[in-house]
Amino acid sequence: MYILVVDDEPDVEFLFRQQFRRDLRAGRFQMEFVPSAVAALQRAVEVREPPLILILSDINMPGMSGLEMLPKLRAERPDVPVIMITAYSDAETRRKAIERGAVGLLTKPIDFVLLREEIDTRLGQAA
Numbered sequence: 234m235y236i237l238v239v240d241d242e243p244d245v246e247f248l249f250r251q252q253f254r255r256d257l258r259a260g261r262f263q264m265e266f267v268p269s270a271v272a273a274l275q276r277a278v279e280v281r282e283p284p285l286i287l288i289l290s291d292i293n294m295p296g297m298s299g300l301e302m303l304p305k306l307r308a309e310r311p312d313v314p315v316i317m318i319t320a321y322s323d324a325e326t327r328r329k330a331i332e333r334g335a336v337g338l339l340t341k342p343i344d345f346v347l348l349r350e351e352i353d354t355r356l357g358q359a360a
Contacts, residue, residue: 234262234359235283236352239273239290239299240318252345262286262356270294270302277310285313286355292319292326300329307334316351318343
């Protein structure tokens with residue numbers, strides 16, 4: 234199983250790898266990190282095996298924002314759920330994310346217990 238993480242902050246990869254190190258080491262799933270919406274769109278189209286089960290994307294990124302990327306991503310991969318990540322969890326941002334196809338919104342700092350539950354749910358559905 235494969236999870237794509239989209240964030241322009243370089244420390245995000247380290248943080249995620251640290252939080253999920255046991256899962257990654259055990260091979261429960263793989264994570265790939267891309268620094269932009271453009272790279273995420275390309276990888277989402279390319280990745281077929283192992284199955285892409287979840288995309289986690291920051292909203293605020295240079296160039297194309299996560300909210301701008303979301304409808305394009307949903308058009309290319311309607312089968313893959315997308316959870317947006319933001320430092321600013323206001324009602325308007327949540328509404329825009331859901332309207333554009335996100336299944337959820339996480340705020341920074343990320344609640345990794347909640348994220349782990351979400352990943353476990355996706356793993357169960359994909360199995």
